[in-house]
Each structure stands twice: as structure tokens, then as C-alpha cells.
Amino acid sequence: MQHDLEKLGPFGFQDLAAALASAVCGRNVQALGSGRDGGRDMVCRGTIIWSGSETERGEVWDGYTVFQVKHKERLAAQPSANLAWLWKHVRAELEAWANPDSGRGPVPDYLVIVSNVPLTPTPDSGGLAQLDKNITAYIRALSDGSRDIDKDATARRKTMSKRMARLRQWRIWDGNQIDALVTANAGIRRAFGSFLTVSDVFAHLADFTDKLPLDELKSGLHRQARLALTGDRLIYFDEAGSAYGSGTPIEQVAIDLPITPDEDGSPRTVFGYVLDRAEHVLKPRLNLHDGPRHIVVVGGPGNGKTTMSKFLVHVFRAALLAGGSNLGSDHVEVIEATAKALRGMSRDGLPKNRRWPMRIDLAEYAEEQGLSEDSTLLRWIAYKVSKRLNAGGVSAGALDSWMRQWPWFLVLDGLDEVTEPRSRKRLIAQITEFVTEAEGDNCDLLVVVTTRPTGYIENIAPTQFERVNLSGLDVEQAVRYGIRATRVRLREDLDKIERIETQLRRAADNESLRHLMQTPLQVLIMTIIVEGSGRLAPDRYSLFWGYYDTVLRRERAKPVAFARLLEEHAPHILNLHQRVGFELQIRSEESDGSTATMSLRELRDITWQVLHEAGFHPSDTDSALLDQIVIAATHRLVLLAPRGAEGVGFDVRSLQELMAARFLTNGPLEQAMARLQCVAASPHWRNTWVFAAGGLFAEPQPHQHEAVVSLLERIDTDAAFRLGRICPIGPALALDLIEDGMARAQPRFHDRLLTLAFALLHAPNLPDSLAVARVLVRAADHSDRARDLIADALREALGADPVARRTAEGVQDLIDTAGREAGAGRHARTLTAVRAKLSRRAGQAASIDGQWEQYRQTLVDLADAEDVANTVGDADRALHRLRKSGDIDAESRPILAALADPEAAEILEMALGHVAKDDPEVLTIIRDGVIPAVHRAPVGEELRLMS
Structure with a gap:
């Protein structure tokens, strides 16, 4: 065969099969993608007209056609062994269709078997003929009752025969046929970079980029990838006291972090998820991927997002360069070590679908004026590539042309580190613009954005980006990682390694x-x-x-x-x-x-x-x-x-953030509380805030503990400038302190924090219900007392108004998932069985019109001064337009102007109090669309004045 179909891997080959099926059989072919597809990789409901040839007359299939894809990762030397493998898998599919208890959908009228296995074409005796005979013999055998042992066996056989009688015809696209189809469809062939060797990639760059000068790209992209393979591979930890630490190869310490389980509870990992996505061809016009192509990875502080992003880019560099002739021994060693690390993560070595990788530190991008009005992400990428070169450079235009022809993998790391509202808004607009333009140009592009969850409410381009949440390591994963990192750090110090391993296992049991x-x-x-x-x-x-x-x-x-x-x-x-x-x-x-x-x-x-x-x-x-x-x-x-x-x-x-937290809490307690109140609403300061509270709780000073908890209990009063009474921050902060563990040994304060956090169960449309479930499950697992409090809070919310009931149900539905993640005991997971407390309000819905009438009356009664009335009136009109249009950018400014006026803010907060509880849509728009601009306002200068 001319094309190495093995190199595609199972995902790439399935995409190739779908693209070829669509090209040959028409746009009625629907690709179903990977997963539990009921034996269907592609389907076609309608007419397929097969073209004839000198040796084969054209056919017309009119009905339900199923395409099944069978990819063999390593072909055997003997054709008979390959045939046996393919028949084994085809037979299993036929048996599943024939079995009435398999849960399969209807047996198709027509079947196309697509495989990379090449079958010999000899008439009557070749592999193609033998597979055709095997399928025919299997179906005919269902009509033979000579082997039935009883009436039940006869009945079952007849049922199976009746089911399979629906299958009228079938075709076999073996490896030779696929090879011929790829040759005949040049556009599809060019879409699959896996067909190309590393020498093809760099020796023919000009051909892939609309005849751009070869030296403009080859000298840049090849050298950049080769330099970065070894130069960007090291990470540094435990290097304090040394400016010249040797660093640690990232493939030695990278860990495949768990992400939120699949809907059926199946465990998933971030490397597995991203690498599987990258194996697919993501050209929009091939229409092979259903749903958002790109990914936002959300994880808390210390979750390993940056290490994850660096390792993924490193993996694709290794895959891009693997097999090249102009590599040094160090390059080859790194590539082999990376493939070995991936195999240790249950991957089949390096990615099959070669992608040109790039990682952008978004904080650096913002720092270097990348967010000016005339800048673009592509220009910054060109600048970063050119910066690594000794001479010359790569232009944004060259990269743009390169991206249209060659698959890319782009990581945008640290969205949460760009906090200033205008810069953040501009950055998100640039990201959206970049992926939208790439889609319009039919680019095979995968973008991964990383961010902390706190303050991430933008939901970037939901049709383009899918959110994936990092989960906490389970205990066994944590111990394995700790032992592995220790062995890498200490290398030959076996006594220390053994002692640390023992202590880690003791900690896991504590x-x-x-x-x-x-x-x-x-x-x-x-x-x-x-x-x-x-x-x-x-x-x-x-x-x-x-x-x-x-x-x-x-x-x-x-x-x-x-x-x-x-x-x-x-x-x-x-x-x-x-x-x-x-x-x-x-x-x-x-x-x-x-x-x-x-x-x-x-x-x-x-x-x-x-x-x-x-x-x-x-x-x-x-x-x-x-x-x-x-x-x-x-x-x-x-x-x-x-x-x-x-x-x-x-x-x-x-x-x-730890050191900033200690600075915030230096000096008199009253001054520390004032600083904490100043930064409490800011997502940028959230981890610092939790550290600061932890520092106050770490000392045996009850008055400090009381000060922290009391601050949280009152923090949303007298905060009209951020609508604190209707968009409170106290409950989420309390949840963070519970998760931190600082008050676990002090039930008096822990119970008060829990009680405050329970307000989240009454809020509409929680941004992350799983995060709430995780904290509640861990608290319940630690203490029967906490478990009883949580159960009572769930009962109350489940029996309250419809908004609270939906929220509580959403959290309760995730308790089992959170329990499995945390390894929680059965007692904590019984929270799933909590039922609603009977309430006279249950099921009742307030009159929305009546609530809005009270809202309007409050504005009229309280806004008596002309300037305040004008400010409030502008905000009121903007809010009503916002309810209809949802255009936050256009309508939020008058509302924010009202919140900046203390008197107008109080009036608006009081008025909105009438509608917030019974109109969850307007509350969600305000909380997630308008108020974040207030929360993100820089507080640094105010803090300096307080210090």
C-alpha cells in the first residue's frame, strides 16, 4: 500500500473512513464518532448509488446502511493472520446484531466493513472472497436447526435468523480499497498529516503553504521545534538556594490528572481526553467531530495545569520530530523517553496525528502589550517562534498559511492570571476571534485554555470550547505521584526515599x-x-x-x-x-x-x-x-x-500568594480584617484570602477565628456597590474555608461556616455544582455532626421554592460522583437518599409580575434626588434591555455606573431584592454577567493606603 494506514491510529482511521464514506456515498452519511455507538461508526438513511466499473456493475442501496470501522494497530506479516483478526471482529458484530438481548438497534439493511487490513483479491480463494463467504455462512447457519438441543434453542435461533434476514447486502473496504480511495481523494489525503513522514513535513513546507518561500518557514518551524524539544523540557522544583538547578525532565514527573468522570461514571484523565481529541481530524468542513472542538481545562491552585500544558506541547513536539534524520542523539533520547512515559500512561506511544504545537503564557502575552487593539494571537505566536532563531524570522502571514494546511495544537495557559477587566475582555475576544477565523479557514486546530475556576464565568464561545474540570487526585494516585517525584528528586538516596514513602502512606491513612x-x-x-x-x-x-x-x-x-x-x-x-x-x-x-x-x-x-x-x-x-x-x-x-x-x-x-497573605494579616487584627474585607470579592485574591484566613486559624487564638468567621457572616451587608445582598460572596468563601480544612478540629466555627455555605443551595444556576458536592461530601465523611447538618440543609432546600429545589437536586445528583472521587465512605454518600422536608412553599411560584411591580415602586419611592433618579433610571432601562437581549457588553455600563454611586447602588439593591429570588434568570445575568466587572476591579492601590 502507498499510504501507511497503521500510523493513523484508531481515531484517525475512523475519521478517514468517515471522510471517505462521505466523499464516495454522499453527504447523507453521518459520522457518529467514538464511544458507545451500538455497532455504528457511520450511518446513512437513504439512497447510496455505487459507481460501476469494468468488472463490477453499479448498485443502488435504498435503506438503512451502517458503516463499521475496524483498525488493526499492527498488521501481521501473514495475510491469513490479518484475515483471522478481521473475521473475529466482524463475527462479534454480527452476533451482537443477531442477539435479541444485546440492546443493539435495528439490524441494518446494508453493511460496509471498513478496515486497514489488506485482503488478497484472488477470486474465490483470496481474503476478500473468504470474508464474504464467512459472512454468508454465518447468516445461513441461523437457518439450520440440526444443532438445536431443545425448543428454547430453536426459538432463539429463529429469532436471530429473523433479525439477520434484514441484512440484504454488504461491502468490504479493506486496506487496499482504502489506499485507492485516499489516492483518488487528494483533498482528504492532505487533511491527514499522519500520512506524512517528518522529512515530508519540513522538506515540503512550501508545498503545504501556498508556495511561500521555503526558507521563511523551514528554518523557523523546524529549528523552533527542535530547540524547544530539549530547551523547554525541564521543570524546576525544590531548587531553592540554587540559581543553576539542573531541572527535571518533564516526562519523568508529569502525571495524568483525573477529570470529572463520564456521564456513566467511567473515570477519565486529562491527557487521555486531550490526546484522544487531538488524534481526530478537526477540519470543520469534513464535519467529523460533533460538538465543541476546543477545550478549557479548569483546575484549582496547585492542580498541575502548567505542568500539564507543558507536557502536552512537549509530546506533540516529540511526535512531530520523531523519525527525522537531522536529530542529535539528545533529541532521539528525549523522543524515546517521551514515548515511554506515554506508554506508562496506557497510551500507545506518541500521537499518530502529528500536530505543530505551541504554548502561550497568557500572563506574558498581556504583559508584553499583546492585547493592543491592532494585535492578534497569531502575531504573538510568530514573534515567539522568531525569538528562538539565530537569524531571520517567521511572519504571521506565513504561519497563517501554514495553519490552513497543517494540524496545530495550541495551549493558552493561565487565563486566570489576566485579571484586569478590560484586558481580560480583550483577551477573550482575541481567543474567540482566533478560533472563529480558524474555523472559517477550515483549519485543523485544537486549542486548550487553562484557568482556575474562581472567577471563570465567561464560558468562552460555548459552541467552540468545552469545559473540562480537573478532579482531585485519589489517595492511591497521590501516593504514587509522591513516591515517583521523590525518586526523581533524590535519585540514589534510598534511605530517604524509603522514609518518605513510609510517611506518605501513613498520611494517606490519616x-x-x-x-x-x-x-x-x-x-x-x-x-x-x-x-x-x-x-x-x-x-x-x-x-x-x-x-x-x-x-x-x-x-x-x-x-x-x-x-x-x-x-x-x-x-x-x-x-x-x-x-x-x-x-x-x-x-x-x-x-x-x-x-x-x-x-x-x-x-x-x-x-x-x-x-x-x-x-x-x-x-x-x-x-x-x-x-x-x-x-x-x-x-x-x-x-x-x-x-x-x-x-x-x-x-x-x-x-x-502565601507571602502576600502573611503581609495582609500583619499588624493589628482590625487592620488585617479591613484588608481581608477589601480583597474578599476579587477572584485574583481568592487563594491569598484563603491562605490569610488559614494563617489566622493556624494559631490557637479563638479571637482570631471568631474575627474571620464573623467577617464572612457580615461581609455581604453594606456592600451595595457589588449588590452583596442578592449576589453574596460569603457562602462561596465559607465553602473554600471548609475545603481548606482549617476549621475541621473546631466544630463551633466549622458549623457556622457550613451554615453560611448552605446559602449556595438556594442560588440559581450554580456555575460548578460538582465543586459544591465535593466539599459537602468530604465534610460529611469527616464528621457525623457535619453530615447531619448537610442532610438538614438539603432537606430544607429540596422542600423550598422551585429555584432552590432545582439547585439542591443538581448538587445531590453529583454527590455519588464526588463520593467516588474522594473515596468517601457509605455514610457520607447516603446524602443521595435525603428527601425534601415538607413545606407550605414547596411547589409554589411567586407572581413575577407582582415582584417586578414592587421593584419599580421601590425605585420611584427612593430615588427622589434628580441626579440619583437619572442614574437609577438609566440602570433600570439597561437592565430591561439586558433581560431581552442578553447583550452584557452593550447594557452593563449604566448598571455599573449606578453601582459606583453609593446612593443609587443602595436603591438598586433594595429594588432588585424583590425580584432576585423569584426571577432566577435576571439574577443569573446580573451575578455572572455584570457583577464580575466589579469583583475584578483592582484593589492594589487601596491596599497600599491601608498598609
């Missing part, structure tokens, strides 16, 4: 620690703390703080020049980390500082301030100490890492 083993970062930190003989604490704040303490102690014990500095000036070093973390956290919420770095001059200024406040004289007698600390920072000072000419920053965003 219910108070088990809930921390949900993310790769937290598991890694646990292994580092245990390595340093530290104590594992049962909440996230103490875990991350323990990491800092462990690294600091380790670096002080090293025989290096900076050890004495760390020993004598530990309080000042910590103060420096806290101030830098706070400053970088502020900068990273602004449109021009998303990558969160600090120049050496700025670091020097902050160090000067730290030393000056401690009583030193950094401008004269203690200038040497100032110089030492700044020099230490350029060689990595505990958690501060050098960023070349950019200065310094934190490698791990959660550690920046």
Missing part, C-alpha cells in the same frame, strides 16, 4: 491529612517537608508555611556563603518575602504587570525599607548587608527566583 493529597503541588510539598523531618499539618496554610520553613532550615544548614545570612537575618528575609509577595500580587492584577516580576532596583528599595525599619542603616554602615541580601536574591533567596534581566519573582504562584 483522615486529617488525606484531604491535602488532592493536588500534585501539595503532595510534592508534603514529600519535601517529610524529607526535612518536618511535621505535616492538616490544612493548606500550614502545609505551605511548613514548606517555607523546611526550605529555610535546609538552606541554613548548607555550607554555602548565604547560610549565615539566612541564619542571622531570618526575620528580615521573611519580611522581604512577604513584602515582595504582596507587591507582586498587586502588580499581577494590573494589565501591565501580569507576569509578576520585580527589577533588582525595586528589590533593593524594598530590602532597604525592611532593614531601615529593623533599625539598620542600609545607606551607610549596613550597606554591605543590603548588598549581600540583593546578591543572594539574584542567586535565589529561598523562594525568590532570578528571572534574568527581568529581576526576581516566585516560581510558584501559590507561594507568592
Whole structure:
């Protein structure tokens, strides 16, 4: 055969079969895709006209036709073995159709068997003839009653015979036939990059890109892929104290993270899901993929999203270059190691469908003015490719032409790090524009966007992007990852490895620690703390703080020049980390500082301030100490890492947030509470807020615990500027604190947090019901007391108004899924059996018209001043237009203007209180469409004034 059909893999071959079936048999052929298809890969209901030939007369099939695709990944040397494999699979399908108990749909009138297995064409004795005879013999055997052992057997056989009598004719498209069809359909052949060798890809780039000059692309794309294969492969962890850590190959530590289970409860993983999607041909006009092509991967802090994105891009680089003749021994070694890592994840080696990969750090993109009005994602990609070259460059026009001809894989990492409202809006518009243009140009493109869940309410282009939620690691996965990461880090230190492994398994058996083993970062930190003989604490704040303490102690014990500095000036070093973390956290919420770095001059200024406040004289007698600390920072000072000419920053965003949290809670408690109230609504500050609360709970100071919980209980009062009473933030924050684990050992405060979180069960259209179910299940699994409180809250919500009932039912439906993910006991999962508490309101619906009349009357009664009345009136008219059009961009400005006026905001909040409960659609529009702009408003300058 001319075309290597094995290389396509099962997904690619099925797509090829669908494309060829559509080309040969017409557009009535419908591809059903992979999954439980009832023995149907493609179907056609209607007429198929087969063209004739010199040896075969044309036929007309009029009825229900099924196409079945059978791909053999490795063909045998003997044709008879390939025939036996194919007949085995065809027979299994025939038996399933014949069996009345199989659950299969109707037996087709016509059947087309499509396979990459080449069958010999010899008349009467060849493989094609033999397979045809086998099918005929199977159907005829159902009419033979000589082997029936009793009446039941006879009845069953006759039923099967009657079912199979419907099958009138069949055809076999073997590997030779497919090869001929591919040759005859050049457009389809070019759509399948798997047919091309690596030398084809780079030696004939000009042919694939509308005759562009070869040197413009080949020198860029090939060299960029080859350099990045080895240069972007390393990740760094546990490298504190060293500016020149060797790094760890990403394929050695990448873990296939679990995602939300399938609808039938089947487990799924993010690499499996994305790589399976990428194996398909995603050209829109081939119409082979049903549903959104692109993916948004949503995961919390430390979930491994960045490592995941880097590994996926690395995998496709390895696949693109595999088999090339111009590779060094290091390249070959990396490619082989990557394929081995994939096989360890139950994949069949490297992807079959070669895609040109690229990863874009969205924070860097925003930082470098990528979001200006005349910029595009494609221009930035061209800039990033050209930056890696010694000479010359690749233009956006060249890449545009290349993308139309060759499959791409693009990762946009860190959407959550672009927080400034206008920048975020522009970025999302550019992403949508990019994929829309690619669809219009019929590009085979797969885009993966990563983000944290907090604040992600945009639901980017829902017809283009599918949301996939990362789940927490189960205990066994967490232990395996911890052991694997430890062996990579410590290599030959078998005693330490054994001790850490023992401690990890003990932590997995400790219910108070088990809930921390949900993310790769937290598991890694646990292994580092245990390595340093530290104590594992049962909440996230103490875990991350323990990491800092462990690294600091380790670096002080090293025989290096900076050890004495760390020993004598530990309080000042910590103060420096806290101030830098706070400053970088502020900068990273602004449109021009998303990558969160600090120049050496700025670091020097902050160090000067730290030393000056401690009583030193950094401008004269203690200038040497100032110089030492700044020099230490350029060689990595505990958690501060050098960023070349950019200065310094934190490698791990959660550690920046930890230090910012400690800064927020420095000083008098009243001042700390004021700062926490200031940042509470911001998605950008959410993880910092939880760390700060955790720090206050970590100390045995009941007045601090009371202050945190009381703040949450009142945080949505006197907050009309964000409509706090109808769009509260307190319940979600309380849920985060419960999940963190900080109050688990203090039922008084834990119960109050639960009670506050239960308000979510009465909110309409929860953005993430599974996240709520997960927290409730873990809390119920930890404590019978909590389980009873949760059961009562579910009963109340299930028996309340229709909005609450729908929400509670949605959460309850996911409890079993959340329980399986968490390994929760049967007692916690009995929450699925909770039934509604009888209520006189159950089933009743308030008069919407009456509620809106009260809304209007409130506006009239309270908006007496002319300027306030005008502001409120503009907002009212915009709200009504918004209800009809749903155009948030066009109508939100007058509403936001009213919220910026304290008096108008109070009036609007009071009026909306009449309709919010009984008109869930308008509440959802306001909560998810308008209020996020208020939540995302930068608060950095206000915080600076409070410090």
C-alpha cells in the first residue's frame, strides 16, 4: 500500500473512513464518532448509488446502511493472520446484531466493513472472497436447526435468523480499497498529516503553504521545534538556594490528572481526553467531530495545569520530530523517553496525528502589550517562534498559511492570571476571534485554555470550547505521584526515599491529612517537608508555611556563603518575602504587570525599607548587608527566583500568594480584617484570602477565628456597590474555608461556616455544582455532626421554592460522583437518599409580575434626588434591555455606573431584592454577567493606603 494506514491510529482511521464514506456515498452519511455507538461508526438513511466499473456493475442501496470501522494497530506479516483478526471482529458484530438481548438497534439493511487490513483479491480463494463467504455462512447457519438441543434453542435461533434476514447486502473496504480511495481523494489525503513522514513535513513546507518561500518557514518551524524539544523540557522544583538547578525532565514527573468522570461514571484523565481529541481530524468542513472542538481545562491552585500544558506541547513536539534524520542523539533520547512515559500512561506511544504545537503564557502575552487593539494571537505566536532563531524570522502571514494546511495544537495557559477587566475582555475576544477565523479557514486546530475556576464565568464561545474540570487526585494516585517525584528528586538516596514513602502512606491513612493529597503541588510539598523531618499539618496554610520553613532550615544548614545570612537575618528575609509577595500580587492584577516580576532596583528599595525599619542603616554602615541580601536574591533567596534581566519573582504562584497573605494579616487584627474585607470579592485574591484566613486559624487564638468567621457572616451587608445582598460572596468563601480544612478540629466555627455555605443551595444556576458536592461530601465523611447538618440543609432546600429545589437536586445528583472521587465512605454518600422536608412553599411560584411591580415602586419611592433618579433610571432601562437581549457588553455600563454611586447602588439593591429570588434568570445575568466587572476591579492601590 502507498499510504501507511497503521500510523493513523484508531481515531484517525475512523475519521478517514468517515471522510471517505462521505466523499464516495454522499453527504447523507453521518459520522457518529467514538464511544458507545451500538455497532455504528457511520450511518446513512437513504439512497447510496455505487459507481460501476469494468468488472463490477453499479448498485443502488435504498435503506438503512451502517458503516463499521475496524483498525488493526499492527498488521501481521501473514495475510491469513490479518484475515483471522478481521473475521473475529466482524463475527462479534454480527452476533451482537443477531442477539435479541444485546440492546443493539435495528439490524441494518446494508453493511460496509471498513478496515486497514489488506485482503488478497484472488477470486474465490483470496481474503476478500473468504470474508464474504464467512459472512454468508454465518447468516445461513441461523437457518439450520440440526444443532438445536431443545425448543428454547430453536426459538432463539429463529429469532436471530429473523433479525439477520434484514441484512440484504454488504461491502468490504479493506486496506487496499482504502489506499485507492485516499489516492483518488487528494483533498482528504492532505487533511491527514499522519500520512506524512517528518522529512515530508519540513522538506515540503512550501508545498503545504501556498508556495511561500521555503526558507521563511523551514528554518523557523523546524529549528523552533527542535530547540524547544530539549530547551523547554525541564521543570524546576525544590531548587531553592540554587540559581543553576539542573531541572527535571518533564516526562519523568508529569502525571495524568483525573477529570470529572463520564456521564456513566467511567473515570477519565486529562491527557487521555486531550490526546484522544487531538488524534481526530478537526477540519470543520469534513464535519467529523460533533460538538465543541476546543477545550478549557479548569483546575484549582496547585492542580498541575502548567505542568500539564507543558507536557502536552512537549509530546506533540516529540511526535512531530520523531523519525527525522537531522536529530542529535539528545533529541532521539528525549523522543524515546517521551514515548515511554506515554506508554506508562496506557497510551500507545506518541500521537499518530502529528500536530505543530505551541504554548502561550497568557500572563506574558498581556504583559508584553499583546492585547493592543491592532494585535492578534497569531502575531504573538510568530514573534515567539522568531525569538528562538539565530537569524531571520517567521511572519504571521506565513504561519497563517501554514495553519490552513497543517494540524496545530495550541495551549493558552493561565487565563486566570489576566485579571484586569478590560484586558481580560480583550483577551477573550482575541481567543474567540482566533478560533472563529480558524474555523472559517477550515483549519485543523485544537486549542486548550487553562484557568482556575474562581472567577471563570465567561464560558468562552460555548459552541467552540468545552469545559473540562480537573478532579482531585485519589489517595492511591497521590501516593504514587509522591513516591515517583521523590525518586526523581533524590535519585540514589534510598534511605530517604524509603522514609518518605513510609510517611506518605501513613498520611494517606490519616483522615486529617488525606484531604491535602488532592493536588500534585501539595503532595510534592508534603514529600519535601517529610524529607526535612518536618511535621505535616492538616490544612493548606500550614502545609505551605511548613514548606517555607523546611526550605529555610535546609538552606541554613548548607555550607554555602548565604547560610549565615539566612541564619542571622531570618526575620528580615521573611519580611522581604512577604513584602515582595504582596507587591507582586498587586502588580499581577494590573494589565501591565501580569507576569509578576520585580527589577533588582525595586528589590533593593524594598530590602532597604525592611532593614531601615529593623533599625539598620542600609545607606551607610549596613550597606554591605543590603548588598549581600540583593546578591543572594539574584542567586535565589529561598523562594525568590532570578528571572534574568527581568529581576526576581516566585516560581510558584501559590507561594507568592502565601507571602502576600502573611503581609495582609500583619499588624493589628482590625487592620488585617479591613484588608481581608477589601480583597474578599476579587477572584485574583481568592487563594491569598484563603491562605490569610488559614494563617489566622493556624494559631490557637479563638479571637482570631471568631474575627474571620464573623467577617464572612457580615461581609455581604453594606456592600451595595457589588449588590452583596442578592449576589453574596460569603457562602462561596465559607465553602473554600471548609475545603481548606482549617476549621475541621473546631466544630463551633466549622458549623457556622457550613451554615453560611448552605446559602449556595438556594442560588440559581450554580456555575460548578460538582465543586459544591465535593466539599459537602468530604465534610460529611469527616464528621457525623457535619453530615447531619448537610442532610438538614438539603432537606430544607429540596422542600423550598422551585429555584432552590432545582439547585439542591443538581448538587445531590453529583454527590455519588464526588463520593467516588474522594473515596468517601457509605455514610457520607447516603446524602443521595435525603428527601425534601415538607413545606407550605414547596411547589409554589411567586407572581413575577407582582415582584417586578414592587421593584419599580421601590425605585420611584427612593430615588427622589434628580441626579440619583437619572442614574437609577438609566440602570433600570439597561437592565430591561439586558433581560431581552442578553447583550452584557452593550447594557452593563449604566448598571455599573449606578453601582459606583453609593446612593443609587443602595436603591438598586433594595429594588432588585424583590425580584432576585423569584426571577432566577435576571439574577443569573446580573451575578455572572455584570457583577464580575466589579469583583475584578483592582484593589492594589487601596491596599497600599491601608498598609
